[in-house]
Amino acid sequence: MKIPNSCRDISGxxxxxxxxxxxxxxxxxxxxxxxxxxxxxxxEKQTLVLRGALRQWREHQREEGDPR
Amino acid sequence: MSENAPDIASLARHLEALRPSLLRLAQLQLRNAAWAEDAVSETLLAALQGAQRYRGTAQLKTWVVGILKHKVLDQLRHHTREPTLADAGDDDADELETLLYRRDGHFQEMPEPWTDPCGELQREQFFAVLEACMEQLPARQGRVFLMREWLEIDSATICQELGIASTNLWILLHRARLRLRECLQQNWFGDHTS
Structure with missing residues (x-):
């Protein structure tokens, strides 16, 4: 097996x-x-920011009051 | 019995007020207007029928969105065999990869530092951009991505539900995540140098 070592591999x-x-x-x-x-x-930092943001979005969909 | 009637009427009103946001979520997940309508109608009906299990308006949305997630999943299961769901087309992922990586596998451009976009003042705006970016995903990618991130279904279960191989799922999710990242970079993080 090829060892992943390019940025493309690692970001994948x-x-x-x-x-x-x-x-x-x-x-x-x-x-x-x-x-x-x-x-x-x-x-990697970006993926973590996005992970947190998606979690907040998910919670927002549950909890947000009636829109407008 | 009669003293319950006003409660049901007011519940029905509250539910009706939720319809637009339910429909938006259902459409985001299902990528099909008719299926989304069905899922939302079934949700509202189930909520009315289950009214006695529900107390107080504070948690109404939580409760109803919980029902919606089940109804949306029912729709996905029901339509799994349809070609629209299994269709491989509609993708230019290679272009995206060329945009992002050099031939030797390095990044074309240094990834920018991203800061938490969910601060009090900007989260509503950010969520609107996020949803627009999810909407722009090709339908198949969008569906599996939302199954992961909204329905919170694990990958093995998604493969079972949709009848696809895990390698196919990985490819779809990989493309969806790359694309979403690019869209957010362009439309949010690139502009908001906070």
């Missing part, structure tokens, strides 16, 4: 992480890559 795994659990090898590849890659580090 960071997106996949929202929908499935990564294997140990994948998690390791992500951690090692991010240590030295500022772009993927930023990308």
């Amino acid at each position: 795994l960071l997106l996949a992480r929202e929908d499935r659990s990564l294997s140990l090898g994948e998690r390791l590849a992500v951690r090692v890559h991010i240590l030295t890659c500022r772009a993927c580090h930023r990308f």
